[in-house]
Amino acid sequence: MSLLTIEKVTRSYGKGESKFEALKGVSLDIDKGESVAIVGKSGSGKSTLMHIMALLDQPTSGEIKLNERSTKDIRAKELNSIRNKTFGFVFQQFFLNAKDTVLENVMLPLKISGITGRKRQEMALKAIDAVGLSEKKNNRASDLSGGQKQRVCIARALVNNPNIIFADEPTGNLDSQTGEKIEDILFDLHRNNQITLIIVTHDDDLAAKCERQIQIRDGEVVKELA
Numbered sequence: 001m002s003l004l005t006i007e008k009v010t011r012s013y014g015k016g017e018s019k020f021e022a023l024k025g026v027s028l029d030i031d032k033g034e035s036v037a038i039v040g041k042s043g044s045g046k047s048t049l050m051h052i053m054a055l056l057d058q059p060t061s062g063e064i065k066l067n068e069r070s071t072k073d074i075r076a077k078e079l080n081s082i083r084n085k086t087f088g089f090v091f092q093q094f095f096l097n098a099k100d101t102v103l104e105n106v107m108l109p110l111k112i113s114g115i116t117g118r119k120r121q122e123m124a125l126k127a128i129d130a131v132g133l134s135e136k137k138n139n140r141a142s143d144l145s146g147g148q149k150q151r152v153c154i155a156r157a158l159v160n161n162p163n164i165i166f167a168d169e170p171t172g173n174l175d176s177q178t179g180e181k182i183e184d185i186l187f188d189l190h191r192n193n194q195i196t197l198i199i200v201t202h203d204d205d206l207a208a209k210c211e212r213q214i215q216i217r218d219g220e221v222v223k224e225l226a
């Protein structure tokens with residue numbers, strides 16, 4: 001069964017003469033447990049597509065289905081809850097709260113979904129352990145290296161046991177060795193927990209690790225390698 005279906009999705013920015021069509025009719029089907037790379041040049045529409053797939057943005061036209069249910073029929077409140085409970089995000093622009101500790105940052109999605117007390121702490125500690133940061137759990141996020149911050153982002157993304165992790169350039173700012181460690185964590189989660197991985201990347205080696213590579217050019221899917 002298809003987990004996520006994107007049907008003839010367009011997305012325009014601006015109006016009149018300054019109107020720009022960032023996506024020009026993209027259709028995709030993603031099954032549960034797949035790993036998918038979205039690749040393409042800067043400005044080709046990758047992040048726009050990712051935001052729409054992650055239900056963070058709405059298409060100008062076209063449809064998104066989650067588990068074969070049209071998201072048009074889902075109210076904002078339920079959509080927020082679905083996003084919080086079933087998606088994990090590793091986005092560079094989703095910053096950590098610098099003054100809060102690693103533990104507090106990782107507990108945040110649980111707090112939003114109403115999990116309290118000991119259970120919240122237990123789940124967060126498990127996620128922190130999974131990314132090898134137990135020793136730093138009480139450190140402020142600001143006092144970590146780039147790779148460690150990215151690991152906190154992954155711990156926060158996986159703490160709710162999501163079905164899908166969306167990652168936008170997850171290793172973009174990291175040296176190659178640290179980047180590989182982050183990739184290993186993501187792909188271990190994918191293999192061991194059947195988490196669907198959707199990764200936007202410029203990195204050919206990272207894309208090659210995914211089962212599917214979808215290439216976007218000027219707002220259209222031009223090629224798919226599987």
Ligand SMILES: Nc1ncnc2c1ncn2[C@@H]1O[C@H](COP(=O)(O)OP(=O)(O)OP(=O)(O)O)[C@@H](O)[C@H]1O
Nearest residue numbers: 013014020022040041042043044045046047048049
């Ligand atoms: N809020 C916006 N307003 C106007 N144009 C936008 C907006 N967001 C994106 N665009 C334009 O849409 C196009 C696609 O942008 P998008 O961020 O999806 O590209 P990308 O492939 O992710 O690029 P990069 O690899 O550089 O991050 C670009 O030409 C961009 O300038």
